[in-house]
Amino acid sequence: MIEYRGLVKRFGDRTVLKGLNLRISEGEIVFVLGTSGTGKSVLLKNTVGLLRPDEGEIWIDGREVSRLSEEEYLGVRRICGMVFQHPALFDSLSVYENVAFGLRRHDRLPEELIRQKVAEALALVHLPGVEERRPAQLSYGMQKRVSLARTLALEPKILLFDEPTTALDPITTTAVNNLIQELSRRLRTTSIVVSHDMICALGIADRIVVLDQGNIVAQGTPREIRGSEVPLVQDFLAEVPA
Amino acid sequence: MKSLRWKETLQQLFFVANGSGFIVVFCVCFAAMVTILEASFHMKMVIQNDSMVPGFAALLILKELGAVVTALLLTSRVGAGIAAEVGLMKVTEQIDALRMLGIEPVRYLVLPRLVACVIGAVLLTLIANMVCLICAMLVSDLMLGYSPAMFLSSMRIFVKFQDLLLAAVKGAFFGAVIPLVACHFGFRCRPGAEGVGSATTQSVVVASILIIVLDFVLSYTFSYL
Numbered sequence: 001m002i003e004y005r006g007l008v009k010r011f012g013d014r015t016v017l018k019g020l021n022l023r024i025s026e027g028e029i030v031f032v033l034g035t036s037g038t039g040k041s042v043l044l045k046n047t048v049g050l051l052r053p054d055e056g057e058i059w060i061d062g063r064e065v066s067r068l069s070e071e072e073y074l075g076v077r078r079i080c081g082m083v084f085q086h087p088a089l090f091d092s093l094s095v096y097e098n099v100a101f102g103l104r105r106h107d108r109l110p111e112e113l114i115r116q117k118v119a120e121a122l123a124l125v126h127l128p129g130v131e132e133r134r135p136a137q138l139s140y141g142m143q144k145r146v147s148l149a150r151t152l153a154l155e156p157k158i159l160l161f162d163e164p165t166t167a168l169d170p171i172t173t174t175a176v177n178n179l180i181q182e183l184s185r186r187l188r189t190t191s192i193v194v195s196h197d198m199i200c201a202l203g204i205a206d207r208i209v210v211l212d213q214g215n216i217v218a219q220g221t222p223r224e225i226r227g228s229e230v231p232l233v234q235d236f237l238a239e240v241p242a
Numbered sequence: 243m244k245s246l247r248w249k250e251t252l253q254q255l256f257f258v259a260n261g262s263g264f265i266v267v268f269c270v271c272f273a274a275m276v277t278i279l280e281a282s283f284h285m286k287m288v289i290q291n292d293s294m295v296p297g298f299a300a301l302l303i304l305k306e307l308g309a310v311v312t313a314l315l316l317t318s319r320v321g322a323g324i325a326a327e328v329g330l331m332k333v334t335e336q337i338d339a340l341r342m343l344g345i346e347p348v349r350y351l352v353l354p355r356l357v358a359c360v361i362g363a364v365l366l367t368l369i370a371n372m373v374c375l376i377c378a379m380l381v382s383d384l385m386l387g388y389s390p391a392m393f394l395s396s397m398r399i400f401v402k403f404q405d406l407l408l409a410a411v412k413g414a415f416f417g418a419v420i421p422l423v424a425c426h427f428g429f430r431c432r433p434g435a436e437g438v439g440s441a442t443t444q445s446v447v448v449a450s451i452l453i454i455v456l457d458f459v460l461s462y463t464f465s466y467l
């Protein structure tokens with residue numbers, strides 16, 4: 001479904017991703033863990049062409065995408081939904097317009113259907129009835145959920161989450177994690193979840209990948225990760241109650 | 243012209259023109275007073291006669307002051323605002339989100355601001371020139387003893403219609419420089435509040451320098467046309 005082959009990304013003379021290889025199958029939930037600044041967001045942004053790799057290949061649905069033009073990438077972005085680390089809502093638009101934005105641009109649906117899909121997406125993130133509000137009138141956690149709804153409304157086959165639960169309260173965190181799991185089960189959505197949260201990862205991931213300074217230092221099922229000897233993994237495991 | 247986004251363009255125009263109108267008029271009046279009083283003071287000192295001052299002041303106002311003062315004020319108000327806004331959009335990943343949802347962010351954000359700033363700057367430059375001239379006329383009447391009629395006839399010797407045209411052309415060029423520079427730095431904004439701050443500062447500095455240099459180039463070119 002998604003495969004990275006020898007992915008290298010540099011910024012100036014700093015190499016952030018150092019020849020990363022990773023293969024993710026359809027319907028899989030992969031958690032990518034790592035400390036801040038190791039290139040987790042850079043990895044996701046390369047996947048959807050917001051950044052382009054300096055070397056290596058990215059295969060999505062049997063197609064090498066890393067050298068596509070910006071227009072050709074549109075098709076990839078249609079099937080790959082990305083939920084950003086920031087809520088990244090458009091301040092000047094209402095919540096309704098924010099969630100409807102992608103539906104209008106990508107699919108040109110009739111207004112009736114858009115209204116219905118927006119309502120469904122907001123219900124999925126447990127935020128009914130906020131359509132007419134502005135992003136600035138919502139709490140940070142609510143903004144993040146609206147942002148999630150904006151991506152979910154497009155019903156992407158692949159979902160990329162950049163720290164979806166960072167700075168959310170425990171109840172919303174659980175709800176978002178359940179949602180990720182449910183989407184994967186029900187619609188066979190493939191998910192890559194970038195996170196710091198080992199507890200969530202152990203709970204819902206099919207596979208956990210630990211990134212350190214642009215390299216994969218450990219990967220495996222939650223069970224395998226629990227038994228890992230890698231020091232960074234041990235650090236992450238230290239916060240998990242036994 | 244669907245891509246221009248009329249509503250956004252009009253909002254931006256309102257922000258540029260209405261929001262800056264008062265400061266521009268206010269500052270330009272003071273610039274006019276200083277110009278005319280200083281010129282008169284020195285003329286009197288050197289050649290004991292300031293009869294050329296009204297015409298000369300009018301020339302200076304139309305050719306330089308009106309457009310440049312307006313542009314520099316717009317740079318610090320509108321340019322800084324645009325740089326901070328676009329920079330914040332970059333930092334909070336709104337620009338990435340636009341691209342994900344199939345929007346070309348450069349066209350989406352820059353075009354409405356460019357159109358609004360060019361129109362706004364031309365309008366404000368012309369208004370500033372008018373106000374500035376009226377102000378200079380009042381000062382010469384009240385403080386130098388040249389009646390408005392004398393001011394106008396003295397002005398006619400120095401000033402041609404082309405000078406007003408030059409002012410408008412300058413306004414248009416400066417109006418384009420401001421949002422282009424601001425967006426340039428906004429799109430390259432580094433993460434964090436510090437990034438937004440430095441994008442804003444850099445955009446004001448660079449736009450101001452470009453305006454001064456461009457002013458020279460345009461004046462120079464026009465005097466040979």
Ligand SMILES: Nc1ncnc2c1ncn2[C@@H]1O[C@H](COP(=O)(O)OP(=O)(O)O)[C@@H](O)[C@H]1O
Pocket residue numbers: 011016034035036037038039040041042043
């Ligand atoms: N657009 C960019 N330009 C320059 N450097 C960047 C850019 N994006 C990310 N970086 C750098 O790459 C490194 C990894 O960033 P990132 O992927 O955001 O880390 P994280 O793993 O916390 O998500 C950081 O050191 C960051 O400074």
Ligand SMILES: [Mg+2]
Pocket residue numbers: 040041042085162
């Ligand atoms: Mg990140």
